[in-house]
Amino acid sequence: MTARFKRKLLRSVERWIKNRKVIPVVLAVLLLVCLFAYTEYMQNRRLSVDPATYAQLLRLVAKVESKENYNAYFGNVGNSTVNFISMPIAEVMKWQSEYVSQGNPSSAVGKYQIISTTLTGLVDELNVDTNQSFDQAMQDKMAVALIERRGAEAYANGELTREEFAANLAKEWAALPRVIGENSDASYYASDGLNKSLVSVDEVLKAIEPIGVTPPLTR
DSSP states (O other): OOHHHHHHHHHHHHHHHHHHHHHHHHHHHHHHHHHHHHHHHHHHTSOOOOGGGGHHHHHHHHHHHHTTOTTOBTTBTTOOSSOGGGSBHHHHHHHHHHHHHTTOSOOOBTTTTBOHHHHHHHHHHTTOOTTSBOOHHHHHHHHHHHHHHTTHHHHHTTSSOHHHHHHHHHHHOTTSBOOSSTTTTSBTTGGGSSOOOOSOHHHHHHHHTTTTOOOOOOO
């Protein structure tokens, strides 16, 4: 065996050994690429919830919280004197603060009975200018945000059961039943002496059912 052939053979062996060390790294990189691709695929195939499918739930919430009155406030669901829908949001927030300071137990206002702390959070979350009116469209928009905050997308994608989603909603709206656990027909806030459930568990579950389903095209 010539020296030249020995050197060539040695170089081949060295390359082979070097490549053997690289293989685990290559496999790891390929695994990561596949993992990222799968994650992106799963995210893209998640159902996007059509807000139109909240309609039945929104009607139910409005019915039991305010009798569908956009100008309702805690203690006066039939209010027609205080015109919240024509007020800027900043003025509504001021009204809520003054109402509670007068000794009233809740600051809930509007069709969906939004309390002051929730309204402040929604203003930040939705990047709302408080000079905008607390009108019908704004109240509906905020109610949709509250439904989504409580897990509408997770429910539509099978990550929450109807019962779990309904239980989350009960934490948002006191007139809804808690659904899960003892006294499932009672309000989540029943112990505060102010609130009680005004609708059955079955009615809530039925209102939730359409969420995530794209409504049929109309001609």
